[in-house]
Amino acid sequence: MMTVAVTATSSSLLCSLLPSQVTGPNRRMQWKLKEKRRFSRKVAVSGVITAGFELKPPPYPLDALEPHMSRETLDYHWGKHHKTYVENLNKQIVGTDLDGLSLEEVVLLSYNKGNMLPAFNNAAQAWNHEFFWESIKPGGGGKPAGELLRLVVRDFGSFEDFLEKFKSAAASQFGSGWTWLAYKANRLDVANAVNPLPKEEDKKLVIVKTPNAVNPLLWDYSPLLTIDTWEHAYYLDFENRRADYINTYMDKLVSWETVSTRLESAMARSTQREQEGTETEDEENPDDEEPEVYLDSDIVVSEVD
Amino acid sequence: MAIRSLASRKTLASLKETSSKFLGFRGIQTFTLPDLPYDYSALEPAISGEIMQIHHQKHHQAYVTNYNNALEQLDQAVNKGDASTVVKLQSAIKFNGGGHVNHSIFWKNLAPVNQGGGEPPKGALGGAIDAHFGSLEGLVKKMSAEGAALQGSGWVWLGLDKELKKLVVDTTANQDPLVTKGGSLVPLVGLDVWEHAYYLQYKNVRPEYLKNVWKVINWKYASEIYDTESK
Numbered sequence: 001m002m003t004v005a006v007t008a009t010s011s012s013l014l015c016s017l018l019p020s021q022v023t024g025p026n027r028r029m030q031w032k033l034k035e036k037r038r039f040s041r042k043v044a045v046s047g048v049i050t051a052g053f054e055l056k057p058p059p060y061p062l063d064a065l066e067p068h069m070s071r072e073t074l075d076y077h078w079g080k081h082h083k084t085y086v087e088n089l090n091k092q093i094v095g096t097d098l099d100g101l102s103l104e105e106v107v108l109l110s111y112n113k114g115n116m117l118p119a120f121n122n123a124a125q126a127w128n129h130e131f132f133w134e135s136i137k138p139g140g141g142g143k144p145a146g147e148l149l150r151l152v153v154r155d156f157g158s159f160e161d162f163l164e165k166f167k168s169a170a171a172s173q174f175g176s177g178w179t180w181l182a183y184k185a186n187r188l189d190v191a192n193a194v195n196p197l198p199k200e201e202d203k204k205l206v207i208v209k210t211p212n213a214v215n216p217l218l219w220d221y222s223p224l225l226t227i228d229t230w231e232h233a234y235y236l237d238f239e240n241r242r243a244d245y246i247n248t249y250m251d252k253l254v255s256w257e258t259v260s261t262r263l264e265s266a267m268a269r270s271t272q273r274e275q276e277g278t279e280t281e282d283e284e285n286p287d288d289e290e291p292e293v294y295l296d297s298d299i300v301v302s303e304v305d
Numbered sequence: 306m307a308i309r310s311l312a313s314r315k316t317l318a319s320l321k322e323t324s325s326k327f328l329g330f331r332g333i334q335t336f337t338l339p340d341l342p343y344d345y346s347a348l349e350p351a352i353s354g355e356i357m358q359i360h361h362q363k364h365h366q367a368y369v370t371n372y373n374n375a376l377e378q379l380d381q382a383v384n385k386g387d388a389s390t391v392v393k394l395q396s397a398i399k400f401n402g403g404g405h406v407n408h409s410i411f412w413k414n415l416a417p418v419n420q421g422g423g424e425p426p427k428g429a430l431g432g433a434i435d436a437h438f439g440s441l442e443g444l445v446k447k448m449s450a451e452g453a454a455l456q457g458s459g460w461v462w463l464g465l466d467k468e469l470k471k472l473v474v475d476t477t478a479n480q481d482p483l484v485t486k487g488g489s490l491v492p493l494v495g496l497d498v499w500e501h502a503y504y505l506q507y508k509n510v511r512p513e514y515l516k517n518v519w520k521v522i523n524w525k526y527a528s529e530i531y532d533t534e535s536k
Contacts, residue, residue, distance in 0.1 A: 080509040121456050174400040175479035176457035176500075211478075212457035230457070231500035232509065240363040240501065 053103055053126060055086045058133035065138055068252045073236045081232055082129040089122035103127050104217060111218050124213035128178055131215075132228050136253040144256040148263050155205040162207075163250060166227075169209050170246045176230040177211045183263060185270035186220035203270060222266030225259045333380050335373045338366050339409055347417035351517045353506045361412070364501055368404030368480070375401055403480035407460055410495050416523035426524035430493070430531040437472045447474050449515040452498045463494040463527070465534055491534045493527040 058078060063071040089106070093099050098106050098119055107127050110120035143159055144152060156162035162181075170179035185203040205224070208216055216223050227233075227249050234245035341361055346354030375397040382390035416422035425441050426434060438444040444463065451474060452461040459478045466473050468489040475486050483492040496518060503514035 076508050084509070174396065175459070231504060235500060235504045239359055239505075240367070 053086050053090055055083050056130050056133075060138055065136065065253060068248045069136075070237050073234070076236065077228075077233060078129070078133065082126070082133075085122045085125040085129065089119060089126055092119045092122060098123075103130075107215070107217055121213045124215055127217070128213065128215055128226065128228070131223060132178075132226050134258055135225050135227075135255060136249070137255040137258070140253040140255045141251045142256065144259060146260060147267075148256065148260045151205050151263070166207050167243075167246050167250060169207050170227050170229050171243050173209050173211075173229045175211060177209055178215065179207065179209045179227050179229060180216050180221075180223050181225040181259070182206055182208055182216045182221040182223045183266040183270075184221050185266070222262070222269065224262045224266065225254065333377060335376070336369050336405055338362075338369050339412065341412050343415075343417050343420065347420075348415055348422070348521045351422075351521045352415070352503075356503065356505050359505075360408075360497075360501060365405070365408040368401045368408065371397065372401035372405050399485075400480050403482045403485075406482045407480055407495055407497070410492055411497050413526050414494050414496075414523055415518075415521050416526070418521065420523075421525050422521035422523060423519060424524060426528050428528055428532070429535065430524070430528040433472055433531070438474075444474070445519055448494075448496060449512065449519075451476055452496055452515045453512045455498050458499040461496045461498060462490075462492050464490040464492050465531055466490055467534060470535065491530065493530050494522060494524075 055078075058074070062074040062078065065074065093106065096119075098109060101109070103123060103126060106119060106123040110117040110123050112120070143149065149159065152159055152162050156165060166179065166181065173179065182205070183203070184206045206221070208221070209229075210216065215226075227246065229242065229246075231242075234242060238245040238248075338361070341357070344354075345357040345361070348354075348357060375394050379391060379394050379398065381387075382394065425431065431441070434441055434444050438447060448461050448463060455461065455476050457478065459476055459481070460483075461476050462474065462483045464473050464475060464483050464486075465471075466487065466489050472493075473490065475483065475490070477483060477485060483490050483495070496515065498511065498515070500511075503511065507514040
């Protein structure tokens with residue numbers, strides 16, 4: 001019974017990823033397809049799309065984050081780590097079913113509902129790092145404004161409370177991983193179930209931490225901000241002092257403008273899906289599964305050094 | 306330094322007896338950072354003195370400190386009958402306690418070249434490695450490959466399965482000790498593949514670290530554990 005359900009789900013998911021075959025009710029993936037142009041790719045002379053994700057440079061010179069993040073750190077973190085994820089991903093997926101999809105699609109498909117395919121780690125790390133570089137800027141830090149600030153205050157009490165919770169989550173990651181601020185207005189793709197639209201009170205900002213390459217796209221959350229807590233992100237500048245790295249990152253580097261822009265997109269996406277949802281409500285399924293995430297309430301007492 | 310080294314060796318030899326002290330009136334054990342049985346720079350050029358010093362004084366010390374803190378909170382929670390907090394503390398105990406256990410083994414897995422580091426195992430362990438992996442080279446290749454492929458932070462182990470009486474190679478995530486992969490597994494050699502174990506020297510090139518670490522592996526220690534545990 002279970003096997004049948006899973007098979008049906010994955011095949012419909014796969015079908016819905018091909019633009020010419022978008023016919024099903026899977027609006028999440030359809031939405032993702034619209035976002036596809038965000039990701040750069042090489043188109044061969046013949047017009048055939050090949051596995052050619054490009055290493056996108058950070059939107060600032062490599063020494064522009066000094067003294068908070070050194071040129072040397074970016075040389076390695078972007079020029080070696082990020083680059084290797086992209087190159088290895090291209091090698092892994094060339095000629096496979098994943099070839100030609102957007103990076104987001106490769107991440108979601110290769111996650112394979114937790115039974116990860118070999119490409120997942122490289123795909124997700126390529127996505128995470130691109131998102132990471134764009135989360136920061138020279139002269140960043142300070143406070144968010146507008147709608148973002150309003151939601152931060154609503155969902156965390158105050159900006160200071162948010163900062164404390166976010167920093168604490170990042171400091172207490174037991175190993176390599178990422179800490180995120182995300183907008184949660186998700187619906188889950190669960191077969192054989194009614195998947196209701198998120199209620200108004202379900203739509204909120206959340207802090208989540210994810211191990212290794214995992215990111216909140218997998219639960220259909222909209223990531224707004226991330227901090228890389230793999231040791232390679234900070235070891236050359238801060239050695240074991242992860243807490244100093246986190247403070248510097250949040251106080252001097254975060255681009256709240258970018259986070260605000262991402263929030264706008266996330267809310268627009270949520271609104272768009274609601275409008276679509278009222279048209280085909282009957283076809284939807286419920287989610288009776290809890291997403292496997294590490295919410296900020298899981299934060300443990302001790303910091304990790 | 307010679308005096309310190311001598312004292313360190315003695316301390317490590319009796320690690321099990323001295324690494325914990327009883328706070329008599331409350332009955333809580335606290336753990337202390339074991340000394341290294343060699344100088345920080347003694348493993349160069351395979352592992353730099355800077356790495357060894359930070360790894361030992363900062364990272365291992367933090368695991369010990371946080372382990373003790375978690376155990377103290379556990380003691381309070383148990384005394385109060387606070388079941389929820391007892392459960393909540395388990396992840397911090399596993400992570401920090403695992404970090405202390407793993408690093409305590411790791412320091413003994415290493416030895417300067419002039420103290421036998423890198424000398425191939427002899428005796429029963431050497432024979433068992435040949436039987437299980439073809440040769441020491443075969444084992445080294447297997448462990449290095451698994452270490453390079455490990456996603457994120459973790460450890461690669463050569464272990465002895467006491468029940469099945471055979472050698473196993475396995476990996477654990479983060480600071481999980483080998484025993485989390487099976488109650489009958491005894492660690493003989495553990496390779497730390499957290500980035501903090503090699504980054505200042507090898508940067509993103511983990512395979513190069515995994516190539517060089519074998520030059521300072523203390524097979525004599527692994528053989529002793531093997532002989533004791535396989536009886």
